[in-house]
Amino acid sequence: MPYYKFKPEDLLYNRIKTFPQQNFVIFDGKVYINGFKNSQANFNNVNATTQGFLSLYELNVDRVIDTSGNPPEGGTIYPFVTKEGSRTAW
Numbered sequence: 001m002p003y004y005k006f007k008p009e010d011l012l013y014n015r016i017k018t019f020p021q022q023n024f025v026i027f028d029g030k031v032y033i034n035g036f037k038n039s040q041a042n043f044n045n046v047n048a049t050t051q052g053f054l055s056l057y058e059l060n061v062d063r064v065i066d067t068s069g070n071p072p073e074g075g076t077i078y079p080f081v082t083k084e085g086s087r088t089a090w
Contacts, residue, residue: 022034059077060077063076
């Protein structure tokens with residue numbers, strides 16, 4: 001297959017054919033999308049932050065905040081390295 005050098009006046013037409021399919025079923029007040037029931041998400045505090053604060057990476061979106069103190073057993077994602085005010089850890 002030979003190489004062809006494009007010139008500024010050359011036009012390249014590219015076409016992609018897709019066949020997306022969505023299946024919506026509404027029954028008894030519930031919506032099923034592609035056979036799955038819609039999730040019952042809590043939209044009161046999606047980013048798990050207090051008002052006026054920012055969620056930098058939004059890793060704990062719509063997770064239950066667990067303050068038991070043991071990160072592996074909790075439902076939230078914790079940073080590996082934390083900074084303490086006593087300057088003993090960074």
